[in-house]
Amino acid sequence: MILTVTLNTALDLTYRVPALTPHASHRVTHVLERPGGKGVNVARVLGALGHDTVVTGFAGGPNGAVLRTLLARCPVRDALVPIGGNTRRTLAVVDDTTGDTTQLNEPGPTVTPEEWSAFLHRYGELLPAAEAVALCGSLPPGIHVGAYAELIRTARGAGVPVLLDTSGEPLRRGIAARPDIVKPNAEELAQLTGAREPERAARDARRRGAHAVVASLGADGLLAVTASGLWQAPPPATVKGNPTGAGDSAVAGLLSALVDRLPWPDRLSRAVALSTATVLSPTAGEFERETYERLLPQVAVQTQAPAA
Amino acid sequence: MILTVTLNTALDLTYRVPALTPHASHRVTHVLERPGGKGVNVARVLGALGHDTVVTGFAGGPNGAVLRTLLARCPVRDALVPIGGNTRRTLAVVDDTTGDTTQLNEPGPTVTPEEWSAFLHRYGELLPAAEAVALCGSLPPGIHVGAYAELIRTARGAGVPVLLDTSGEPLRRGIAARPDIVKPNAEELAQLTGAREPERAARDARRRGAHAVVASLGADGLLAVTASGLWQAPPPATVKGNPTGAGDSAVAGLLSALVDRLPWPDRLSRAVALSTATVLSPTAGEFERETYERLLPQVAVQTQAPAA
Numbered sequence: 033m034i035l036t037v038t039l040n041t042a043l044d045l046t047y048r049v050p051a052l053t054p055h056a057s058h059r060v061t062h063v064l065e066r067p068g069g070k071g072v073n074v075a076r077v078l079g080a081l082g083h084d085t086v087v088t089g090f091a092g093g094p095n096g097a098v099l100r101t102l103l104a105r106c107p108v109r110d111a112l113v114p115i116g117g118n119t120r121r122t123l124a125v126v127d128d129t130t131g132d133t134t135q136l137n138e139p140g141p142t143v144t145p146e147e148w149s150a151f152l153h154r155y156g157e158l159l160p161a162a163e164a165v166a167l168c169g170s171l172p173p174g175i176h177v178g179a180y181a182e183l184i185r186t187a188r189g190a191g192v193p194v195l196l197d198t199s200g201e202p203l204r205r206g207i208a209a210r211p212d213i214v215k216p217n218a219e220e221l222a223q224l225t226g227a228r229e230p231e232r233a234a235r236d237a238r239r240r241g242a243h244a245v246v247a248s249l250g251a252d253g254l255l256a257v258t259a260s261g262l263w264q265a266p267p268p269a270t271v272k273g274n275p276t277g278a279g280d281s282a283v284a285g286l287l288s289a290l291v292d293r294l295p296w297p298d299r300l301s302r303a304v305a306l307s308t309a310t311v312l313s314p315t316a317g318e319f320e321r322e323t324y325e326r327l328l329p330q331v332a333v334q335t336q337a338p339a340a
Numbered sequence: 341m342i343l344t345v346t347l348n349t350a351l352d353l354t355y356r357v358p359a360l361t362p363h364a365s366h367r368v369t370h371v372l373e374r375p376g377g378k379g380v381n382v383a384r385v386l387g388a389l390g391h392d393t394v395v396t397g398f399a400g401g402p403n404g405a406v407l408r409t410l411l412a413r414c415p416v417r418d419a420l421v422p423i424g425g426n427t428r429r430t431l432a433v434v435d436d437t438t439g440d441t442t443q444l445n446e447p448g449p450t451v452t453p454e455e456w457s458a459f460l461h462r463y464g465e466l467l468p469a470a471e472a473v474a475l476c477g478s479l480p481p482g483i484h485v486g487a488y489a490e491l492i493r494t495a496r497g498a499g500v501p502v503l504l505d506t507s508g509e510p511l512r513r514g515i516a517a518r519p520d521i522v523k524p525n526a527e528e529l530a531q532l533t534g535a536r537e538p539e540r541a542a543r544d545a546r547r548r549g550a551h552a553v554v555a556s557l558g559a560d561g562l563l564a565v566t567a568s569g570l571w572q573a574p575p576p577a578t579v580k581g582n583p584t585g586a587g588d589s590a591v592a593g594l595l596s597a598l599v600d601r602l603p604w605p606d607r608l609s610r611a612v613a614l615s616t617a618t619v620l621s622p623t624a625g626e627f628e629r630e631t632y633e634r635l636l637p638q639v640a641v642q643t644q645a646p647a648a
Binding site for chain 2: 057097125
């Protein structure tokens with residue numbers, strides 16, 4: 033099975049309004065509730081691809097209960113650890129006139145030391161059965177900034193390949209623990225390394241400890257810098273749509289191809305086809321299987337000179 | 341006891357953000373959850389004033405469960421009728437830079453005919469013990485537009501004074517059923533009667549069936565047109581603050597003074613002092629007892645010529 037970790041899960045709400053006007057009153061025409069947080073999104077995509085997928089992390093309070101009810105309808109297994117606090121909400125307000133989204137993210141509950149210990153115990157129980165583990169998203173209040181580094185060391189000790197998708201100081205500390213893959217976006221990579229040029233920044237991130245760096249570059253697709261080479265995988269076509277969840281779909285594609293023991297170019301094809309299908313989907317963060325399968329053979333991965 | 345009816349209850353959320361920018365991502369700095377819907381707000385003020393107060397209407401789903409948990413901490417009695425649908429949320433996004441509020445209201449669940457029957461049964465059980473009843477707010481999907489008229493006739497049949505605070509067609513139909521008091525704002529009154537001048541519109545509303553009309557005119561305070569006279573009650577001072585809930589506090593003041601058998605000028609004083617204290621409170625929809633008691637003797641009710 034594939035294990036995804038989401039320490040800061042969220043109940044994702046989407047509101048549609050005819051037009052968002054600050055300081056006015058709005059009638060919401062459509063409400064959507066989804067289980068969220070990056071690792072949960074990754075797991076939903078993996079489950080849709082047919083992988084046996086387990087979700088862990090934290091959930092609590094009334095929002096956590098709704099999240100778990102919604103998660104039970106997804107093709108993933110729920111191994112979330114209960115907490116006393118109320119799981120945060122995130123709200124995406126979609127303006128039907130412009131198609132733009134305004135995002136409002138609650139801060140999330142504070143996790144206690146006892147809850148963190150309970151999680152470490154659960155994580156240790158789950159790892160032996162995992163073919164790969166993904167550590168995704170921000171850290172909630174109460175969790176020490178080196179938490180991902182700790183989880184990476186445990187996974188590596190258990191011989192489980194580990195992918196890290198986070199930002200800021202948790203990414204910096206995590207990379208030093210030598211994860212198999214990190215998947216920053218251009219902004220996160222620049223923030224980490226100080227280099228704005230993606231290839232240079234990705235090489236720098238490898239020197240800091242990551243075995244492979246897969247950078248998501250928006251409309252330019254993915255750039256992978258690994259021990260065995262450097263690849264660029266642009267989207268198969270110029271796509272217009274909602275980029276919400278495209279990065280999480282790319283992570284799912286990388287993990288899916290990793291456990292299927294595919295070489296790097298095929299991993300990138302899968303990741304790019306999935307993230308492009310997600311952008312094209314009318315529902316944010318979802319993808320249509322048919323679109324993914326149509327796009328997959330169209331992704332042209334470009335090999336470049338081996339990484340230094 | 342005083343009975344308040346809220347057919348379209350809500351879980352009221354307030355988000356504070358440093359500044360609201362459409363199409364940007366925001367970190368919410370503070371989240372507040374409150375039991376809401378106009379009649380629930382009225383009941384909370386009545387409870388705070390020391391009145392034995394019962395809340396009825398509908399609540400269901402995870403949001404309804406949170407609403408009822410929060411309501412249990414208020415000095416009111418919960419007689420809400422369970423429904424299968426999920427109670428709506430309302431979200432007020434407060435911009436900490438400008439102090440302005442952007443409001444997003446979910447549509448609310450559809451009430452089934454069986455749930456409406458269960459409510460009518462509950463309402464009939466509660467009425468004999470009520471000294472007054474307030475019917476407040478919008479109608480949820482599934483409830484017929486003449487619902488308030490039906491509830492007014494039942495209350496009048498039981499000899500219980502009834503106040504109606506709604507708008508649009510439910511107000512038009514409700515007034516024809518001869519409620520004791522209606523409390524429209526200037527906009528609702530103009531929409532009902534076609535007259536923009538408040539006194540003329542209020543007289544028109546009386547002719548349509550309301551025994552007394554108390555119009556809330558924002559910064560101009562309250563205008564009451566009754567069988568025994570016409571009064572104007574401006575706020576005791578020019579007030580700056582958040583007007584959220586001021587109308588609900590005015591309704592609470594009218595009901596409180598009605599069951600205390602006070603004459604009209606004293607009813608208006610209580611209503612204006614409460615709504616002014618609500619505007620001045622740092623927390624939207626709340627009021628400080630001390631502010632209310634300080635303002636009460638400062639309200640100068642002006643008598644005018646008896647209503648035609």
